[in-house]
Amino acid sequence: MCRVEDAVLSLLQGCNSMQRLHKIHAHAVIHGLDLRPAVTAKLLSFCATSSAGDLSYALVLFSRLPIPATPHWNSLIRGFAVSPSPSFSISLYNSMFCSADCRPDAATFSFLLKACGRAATAEKSREVHGTIFRSGFASNLIVSTNLSRAYSDNGFVKDARKVFDEMPERDIVAWNSIIACYCRVGMHEEAIKVYRKMSAVGFGLDEFTVVGLLSSCAHLGALELGVWVHKLAVKNGFLKKNVFVGNALVDMYAKCGNLQQARQVFDQMPKRDIFTWNSMLFGLSMYGCGQEAITLFDQMLMAGIQPNDVSFLGLLMGCNHQGLADEGVKHFHLMSSKFAIQPDAKHYCCVVDMLGRAGRLEEAIKFVKTSPFLFDSVLWRAMLSACKIHKNVEFGELVMENLIKMSAYNAGDCCLLAGIYASIGDSNGVSKMRKMVKEQGMKTTPGWSCIELNGEVRKFVVDDNSHPEIEEIHDKIKEMIRRATSLGFAPEIEEWMENGVGIHSEMLAIAFGLMRTPEGMRLRITKNLRICKDCHLLTKLVSHAFGREIVVRDRMRFHQFESGSCSCKDYW
DNA sequence: ATAGGGTTAG
Numbered sequence: 001m002c003r004v005e006d007a008v009l010s011l012l013q014g015c016n017s018m019q020r021l022h023k024i025h026a027h028a029v030i031h032g033l034d035l036r037p038a039v040t041a042k043l044l045s046f047c048a049t050s051s052a053g054d055l056s057y058a059l060v061l062f063s064r065l066p067i068p069a070t071p072h073w074n075s076l077i078r079g080f081a082v083s084p085s086p087s088f089s090i091s092l093y094n095s096m097f098c099s100a101d102c103r104p105d106a107a108t109f110s111f112l113l114k115a116c117g118r119a120a121t122a123e124k125s126r127e128v129h130g131t132i133f134r135s136g137f138a139s140n141l142i143v144s145t146n147l148s149r150a151y152s153d154n155g156f157v158k159d160a161r162k163v164f165d166e167m168p169e170r171d172i173v174a175w176n177s178i179i180a181c182y183c184r185v186g187m188h189e190e191a192i193k194v195y196r197k198m199s200a201v202g203f204g205l206d207e208f209t210v211v212g213l214l215s216s217c218a219h220l221g222a223l224e225l226g227v228w229v230h231k232l233a234v235k236n237g238f239l240k241k242n243v244f245v246g247n248a249l250v251d252m253y254a255k256c257g258n259l260q261q262a263r264q265v266f267d268q269m270p271k272r273d274i275f276t277w278n279s280m281l282f283g284l285s286m287y288g289c290g291q292e293a294i295t296l297f298d299q300m301l302m303a304g305i306q307p308n309d310v311s312f313l314g315l316l317m318g319c320n321h322q323g324l325a326d327e328g329v330k331h332f333h334l335m336s337s338k339f340a341i342q343p344d345a346k347h348y349c350c351v352v353d354m355l356g357r358a359g360r361l362e363e364a365i366k367f368v369k370t371s372p373f374l375f376d377s378v379l380w381r382a383m384l385s386a387c388k389i390h391k392n393v394e395f396g397e398l399v400m401e402n403l404i405k406m407s408a409y410n411a412g413d414c415c416l417l418a419g420i421y422a423s424i425g426d427s428n429g430v431s432k433m434r435k436m437v438k439e440q441g442m443k444t445t446p447g448w449s450c451i452e453l454n455g456e457v458r459k460f461v462v463d464d465n466s467h468p469e470i471e472e473i474h475d476k477i478k479e480m481i482r483r484a485t486s487l488g489f490a491p492e493i494e495e496w497m498e499n500g501v502g503i504h505s506e507m508l509a510i511a512f513g514l515m516r517t518p519e520g521m522r523l524r525i526t527k528n529l530r531i532c533k534d535c536h537l538l539t540k541l542v543s544h545a546f547g548r549e550i551v552v553r554d555r556m557r558f559h560q561f562e563s564g565s566c567s568c569k570d571y572w
Numbered sequence: 573a574t575a576g577g578g579t580t581a582g
Contacts, residue, residue: 041573049574071573078574110575145576176577183578211578218579247579278580310581317581346582378582 004031005039012042018054021046035064041071048079055079070102074111081115089115090124106140113146117153125150129163141167145174152181176208188216189457192225205232207242214248221526221553223256224455240270247275254283257524257551257558272303278310285318286557288568293318294327309341316350321557323571325358345373349382356386357571361395377408384416388423396420411442419532423492449505449527451513460508469512476511477503484541487564491534504535506552514546522549530554530572540564 008031011024025043028034034043040061047058062068062076073096080089093112096104104112109132116125129147137143144167152160164170164178175198182191195205195213205213210233217226230249238245246269253262262283269276277300284293297315300307307315312335319328332351335341348371355364364386368379380399387396400417403409414433421429437444447462460467467473481489506527513523531539531554543550544564552559560567 038573045574069573074574105574107573107575114576140575142576149576171576173577178577180577206577208578215579242578244579249579251580273579275579280580282580313581344582349582 005033005036008033008039009042012039012046015046016050017052018047018057035066037069040065041069041075044072044075048075053079055083067101068099070105070108073102074105074107077108077115078111081111081118086115086118087121090119090121104135106137106143109137109140109143110146113143113150117150120154122151122154122156125154125156138166139168141169141171141174145177148174148181149177152184155185157181157185157187172203172206172209175203176206176212179209179212183212183215186219188219189459191216192220192222207238207245210238211244211248214245214252218248218252218255220450220452220457221256221524222450222452222455222457223253223258223524224452225457226252226256228455243269243271243273243276247273247279250276250283251279254279254286255553257553257560259283259287259289272305274305274308274311277303277305278308278314281311281314281318285314285321286553287560288318288321288557288571290318290320290322290324290327294324294331297331307339307341309344309347312339312341312343313346313350316347316354317556320350320354320357321568321572323358325354325360328354345376345378348373348376349378352379352382353386356383357389359390361386361390361392365395375406377403377406380406380408381413381416384413388416388420391420391423393420393424393426393429411437411444414442415444445529447505447527447529449509449525451509451523451525453513453516458509458512460505460512462505463502464505464508467508469515472515473508473511476515477507480507480511480514480538480542480545483545484538487541487545489538489541491537504532506531506535507538510539510542510550513550514542514548520547522551525550525552527552527554530556531559536566536570536572540566 008024008028015021015024021043025034028039033039044058044061047053047061048055058076058079062072065072073092077089077092080086080092089112093104093108096102109128112128113125116128132138132143132147144163148160148163151163160181161178164174167174175194179191179194182188182194191212195209210229213229214226217229233239233245233249246265249265250262253265262280266276266280281293281296284296293315297307297311300311312331315331316328319325319331329351332343332347335343335347352364352368355367364383368374368383371379373379380403384396384399387399396417400409400413403413414437418430418433421433449460450457506525509525510523517523531552536559539550539552539561541564543561550561552561557568557572559572
C-alpha cells in the first residue's frame with residue numbers, strides 16, 4: 001500500500017462533511033486511488049451512513065464500482081434502512097442476492113432486518129428468516145436479535161418471542177430487546193414477567209432494562225416495583241449518566257400517583273431534554289394542575305428548550321383538566337403563530353374537549369366544522385362525550401348522525417349516546433342503542449382496573465367472576481353501596497348493581513383493596529377507560545365512609561378522592 | 573470490514 005493511499009484513508013477517517021469528502025475524493029482521483037477497495041469502502045460508508053453524508057451521492061459512487069463487494073452493499077443497505085425509504089434497502093439486497101460476485105454476511109442481515117421492520121413488510125421478514133436459517137446465521141446473536149425486532153416492528157409479537165426463545169444463547173441486549181418489544185405493544189405484565197425470568201437466570205440490569213421496566217410500571221401503576229427499580233438505578237449510578245433513566249422515572253412517578261416524587265426527580269436531574277420537560281408537563285396536566293403546567297412551559301422556554309407537538313398536547317390537556325378554556329385556546333393559536341408547529345388531530349381534539357366540557361357546545365361544534373380534521377371521527381367522538389356531560393340529546397343525536405354518515409361509529413359511541421338517553425330517562429333511546437350494538441356485532445373495549453398489593457399487580461375486568469375471592473368482593477361492594485346510600489348515593493343508572501352484573505372493574509379493585517389493606521391505607525387504582533359518573537360518586541362517598549384516600553388514574557387523568565370529594569372538583 | 577436494546581403523546 002502506498003503512502004498516498006494511507007494519507008487518503010486517514011483523511012477519510014476524520015472527514016465530517018460532504019464538502020470535505022469531495023475534496024478528498026478529488027485528491028484520490030488525481031492519484032489514481034479512487035477505485036482502491038479500501039478507499040471506495042470508506043467513501044461509501046461515510047456518504048451512506050454518516051448523519052452528514054448524502055445517500056444519493058453514495059449511489060453515484062456505488063454505480064462507478066466495477067464489482068461491488070459485500071461491505072459496499074452493506075453500507076448502502078445500512079444507510080437506506082434508516083432513511084425515509086427503507087424499502088430501497090430491500091431492493092438493494094435483492095440485487096445483491098442475485099449478484100454472482102459476493103454473498104450477504106451477518107452485517108447484511110442485520111441492516112436488512114432493520115429495513116424490514118421500518119418498511120413494515122412481514123412477508124419479507126419471514127422470507128429473510130428462512131434465508132438466515134438456511135445460511136446458518138440464525139446462531140448469530142446479533143442477527144437473531146435483529147430478526148426478533150423485525151417481527152416485533154411488524155406487529156408479530158409471538159414470532160418475535162419465538163425467535164428469542166430459540167436463540168442458542170442470550171445476552172443482556174437480547175433480553176432488553178424482547179422486554180422493549182412487550183413495552184411497545186402495551187403487554188406490560190409480560191414485560192415484567194420476562195424481567196423476572198431474566199433475573200432468575202442470573203442477569204442483572206442496565207440502563208435499557210431499567211427504562212423498559214419503568215415504562216411498564218408507569219402503564220400498570222406499579223409504584224412499589226417502580227420504587228425498587230429507582231433504588232437500583234441510583235445504586236448503579238444510571239441516573240447520573242443517562243437522561244433516559246431520569247425521564248422514565250419522572251413519568252413513572254407521575255403515572256403512579258406520586259407527583260411530588262416526580263417533581264423531585266425532575267428537579268434533581270443533572271441534564272434535561274425535551275422528554276424530561278414533556279413528561280413533567282403531562283404529569284402536572286394529569287393531576288389537573290393546568291396553571292402549574294403553564295408555568296413549567298414558560299420555564300422550559302427560558303431553559304432554551306424548543307417545545308414540540310407533544311409539549312403542546314400536555315399543556316392543552318392541563319388547561320382542559322383545570323377548565324382553563326381561554327388559556328388553552330390562546331396557546332392552541334400560539335402553536336402555529338409563534339412556534340411554527342402545525343396542530344394535529346389530537347390538539348384539535350383537546351380543544352373540542354376543552355370547549356365542550358366547559359359547556360361551550362355551539363362553539364365546539366363550530367370549531368370542529370371549521371377544522372382541517374372535519375372528517376376525523378375522533379373530533380366528533382370528543383364532541384359526543386361533551387354532549388354526554390351536559391346531557392344534550394339534540395347535539396348528541398346530531399353528532400351520532402355525522403358519525404354514521406362517515407361510517408365511523410363504534411360501540412363506544414353507541415354507549416355514549418345510550419348514556420345521554422339514560423341520563424334524561426329515555427329508556428327507548430337506551431334500548432335503541434343497545435340493539436344497534438348487538439345487531440351489528442360491534443365490540444366494546446373491555447374495561448379493566450389494576451391494584452398493586454405487596455408489589456404484585458392484580459387486574460380486574462368488568463363482570464369477571466373468576467377470582468377466587470369473588471364472593472367476598474361482592475359482599476364488600478354491597479357494604480360500600482349500603483354505606484354510600486346512607487350518605488345520599490343515588491346512581492344515574494341503577495341496574496348495574498343487581499347480582500354483581502355490570503359492576504365496573506374499579507369497584508372490584510377498590511373492594512379488593514379495602515379487604516386486603518390495613519385500615520386507613522391509601523388505595524391506588526389504575527384503569528384503562530374513563531371513570532363513569534356513578535363510580536365517581538360512589539368512590540367519593542366510599543372515601544368518606546371508609547376513611548380512605550383513594551387515587552384512581554383513568555385514561556385521561558388522576559382523581560384523588562378524600563373525605564367525600566375529588567381533586568378534579570367533579571370536572572372531568 | 574461494517575452489526576443488536578431504551579423514555580413522553582395516541
